[in-house]
Amino acid sequence: MDHIIEAIASALNISVKQIKNTLGLLEEGNTVPFIARYRKEVTGGLDEEQIRVIQENYAYQVNLEKRKEDVLRLIEQQGKLTDEIKADVMKAEKLSQVEDIYRPYQQKRKTRATDAIAKGLKPLAEWILTLPRTADIEAEAKKYINDKVETMEDALQGAKDIIAEMASDDAQVRSRIRNSMEKYGHLVTKAKKKHTDEKKVYKMYYEYSERVSSLANHRIMAIDRGEKEKVLNVSIDFDEEYIINWTINKFTKKRTSPVNYLIDEAVKDGLKRLAFPSVEREIRNELSEKAHEASIEVFSMNLERLLLQPPMKNKMVLGFDPAFRTGCKLAVIDHTGKMIDVSVIYPHQPNAKVKESQRIMLDLLKKYPIDIIAIGNGTASRESEAFVAKLIKDYNLNVSYTIVSEAGASVYSASKLAREEFPDLHVEQRSAISIARRIQDPLSELIKIDPQSIGVGQYQHDLPQARLKERLDFVVSKAVNRVGVNVNMASAELLKNISGLNASCAKNIVAYREEHGEIHNRKELKKVPKIGAKAFEQAAGFLRIEDGDEMLDRTSIHPESYDLAKKILKELDIKEEEMGSASAADKVKEASVKKLCETLEADSYTVKDILDSIAAPLRDYRDQYAQPMLRSDVLELSDLHIGQQLEGVVRNVVDFGAFVDIGLHEDGLVHISKMSKQRVSHPSELVAVGDIVKVWVYNIDEEKQKVQLSFLQP
Structure with missing residues (x-):
């Protein structure tokens, strides 16, 4: 498999050793977050995305190798394997290229060509392809008349059907068609005569043409959807005549023979009826797959940033879920996220009770020291914003508001999880709590929602859902592990995304807390059912204990490195309880990583990470991003x-x-x-x-x- 690893190393511009080491760690059952965080010295500092790409590329290449072996074996079984075919298969870089080579040797479903072969007309097709200089075509064709082939014309048509399929299946011909379509072809769209596009969503594509090679991914997806909704006809326009002439020359070898007209007709039929539509379908599928992958990438990137929004810590929040007819639901939550009050107001039509709504809001703002009002961005959002902004201005209130994405809030509110959390509340009241909590700790709240329900992508409903789910789950795992969790406060929903844990382990941690009280140190996690040695190794560094027996349990330092961390503290003359202080930060800044590595025989990646944790043991990965934008007035x-x-x-x-x-x-x-x-x-x-x-x-x-x-x- 060395050649596979070399190919991946070249594509990713990293060393073969890095890839071999990474694959070895994955093979041992280590998770991607664990490898990225705690095995940097082995991988050369690869991050989660690089490790994922190595994992996926390797799986694709292994699959490609297996398919090559299968194809060579299947062709050999037919006694048709040549050195040339073998060389073509071995140098193929894509599965589609391997399938093109195998196509002529595949077991076919019933076609016009297989029907003609069954009638015994293959020798006639082979005779035509010998390009005899002189020939009595009628006399030759009459030799094949029998109870299945009634006329000379039927015999010649059957032979042409066989040649047509040979032309369509020829790997060189298909490669030439593909090249012509991909490099020089245009994707052409036209509006169907009868279509339903009342809002003119696809108007720009009613008469549109663009080079296949330059099509933007979002245009491909818009065109695909327009075609699916039966608004557009889509085709690839390319130089068909050039391909037809090239293929005829390939089969006639530019020789003149009385049978040339039969080959011409067969080739034209094979290309127009079989090869052109087939290759066009393949290219359209590949364009769609490429666009899907790009869209999934954008969705993943947006979701990651949404999950990693910095929390607004120690703030009391009033969640405001806007609506018209059913009223706006309010929920007050304290700085820990605990719900302490709920209410409903009707500031908008058709049931507008503006004065009463103002009074209820003012009472809540007077009763509780609310710092921020979080307004959901759904229906009636801007009308609610205007209401809140006017209230702040009219009464000179010392409170700000912010608009919060409420994507997926309704999904969470109606979920089993929300019903278990707030069994006595209505769906809309739960939604107001979710909106409030989203600015207090976005990650802990958004984790409760299926990532596909958080609308931060494009054309997400057109994407392959299994692949989308796989990538978004990866993003969720990456985000949770980058931040880490407080093991004594985290929900089971959050815990199950920690490296090495699953839903069962997460529930067991919560059950253990309920039975025994707070967990006092990371070692105690080994007492939790189903957390064995491997699960503990993978999870421990991401599970934090802020007020426990061991000071290092607050940090992202892994227990396997505690001895090294304590030696570094001793070398720098820092007590454990001084970690995070200004003096500790100063000593870390002055420390020589190189010297510590030499003295303590440690690798630089681990030493640097330990130094970072000593300087800021409670550092939150999310602090590097901007806090939510607070407003106090509205814009028209x-x-x-x-x-x-x-x-x-x-x-x-x-x-x-x-x-x-x-x-x-x-x-x-x-x-x-x-x-x-x-x-x-x-x-x-x-x-x-x-x-x-x-x-x-x-x-x-x-x-x-x-x-x-x-x-x-x-």
Whole structure:
């Protein structure tokens, strides 16, 4: 398998040793987060994404090798394997190339060609392909007339059907078609004569053409959806005549024979009826797969940033779930996330009770020291924002508000988990609690929701759901383990995503806490049922105990490195209880990593990580990102003018740009062309979900109530 590893190393631009070591660690049952965090010295510091790509690439290459072996064996069984076929199979880099080579030797379902072969017409087809210089075609064809072949014309048609399929199955021919379509072809879309597209969603594709080689992923997905919804006809336009002539020359070897016209007709039929549609389907499928993978990548990236939004610690929050007819649900939660009050108000039509709504809100704000009002961004969000902003202004209240994405809140509120947590509350009241908790600790709250229900992607319902789930689950695991959890406070839902743990282990930890009280040290985790030596090794470093018996249990230092950590503390003359102090941080800053490595015979990755933990034992990975944007006033479209500078929050990143919340009813779009003066391959190069950005108003569409924004100062 060395050649596979070498190919992956070349593709990823890392060493063969790194890949071999990583695969070895995976083979031993280590998790990706554990390897990325605690085996840097073995992998050369590879991160989770690199390890995942190695894992997936290796699995694909192993699968490719297995298929090559199967194809060579199957062709050999037919006695048709040549050195040339073997060489072509071995140099193939994609499964599709291997399948093209195998196609002529595959067991076929019933086709016109297999029917003709069954009637004994294969020798006639072979005779035609010998290109005789002189020939009596009628006399030759009549030799094959029998009870299954009634006429000379039937015999010749059967022979042509066999040649047509040979032309269609020829690997070189298919490669030539594929090359022509991919490099020089155009994807052409036309509106169907009878279609339903009332909102003109696909208007730009009613008469559209673009080179296959330059199609953007989001356009491919829009076209696929338009075709699926029976609005568009889609085809690939390419130089068919060139391919037909090239294939005819391949089969006639440019020789003149009385049978040439039969080969011409057969080749044209084989290409137009079989090969062109088949290769076009393959290319369309590959384009869709590429677009799906890119879309899943964007979804994953957005989800990761959403999960890693920094928590607003030690804040009392009023969750505000907006609605019109059914009223706005309110929930007050304390700084630990515990629900302490719920209510409902009707500030909007059709049941507007504005004065009463103001009184209820003011009573809550007077009764509790609320720091922030968190307003969900769903139906009636902007009307609710206007109501809250007016209340703050009219009564000069010392409180801010923020708009919170409520994607998936309704899914959580109706879930078994929410019913168990709040059995006495209505679905909408649970939703208000979820909205409030999302700014207190986004990760702990969002983890309760199926990641596919958190709408931070594009065309997510068109994506292969199994692959999407697999990638999003990976992102959730990556985010949870990067942050780590407080083992005495974390929910089972959060714990099950920790490296080495599963749902059963997580429930057992919660049950153990309920029975024995708080866990006092990491070693005690070994007493929890189903947490064996391997599970403990994989999980321990990600499970924190803030007020336990062992000071190092607060940190991300793994128990296997405690001896080394204590030696480093001794070398730097720092007591364990001094970790995190200004003096400890100063001593860490002055420390020589190289000297410590030499003195203590340790690797630099582990030493650096231990030093970081000594300087800031309770450091939160999320602190590097911007806090949620707080507001106290509302913005209307009429307040805007072209060229105006604003501040906003990135809500979603897609292939063609980023949607930014500037306080309007609809998020404004910063198109990719308005992001930078330099060329930008993808918006994610510049922004991520949750970023607070400076924007300028580029265009205002009052009819559609939409605004276009720019990162470029006018």
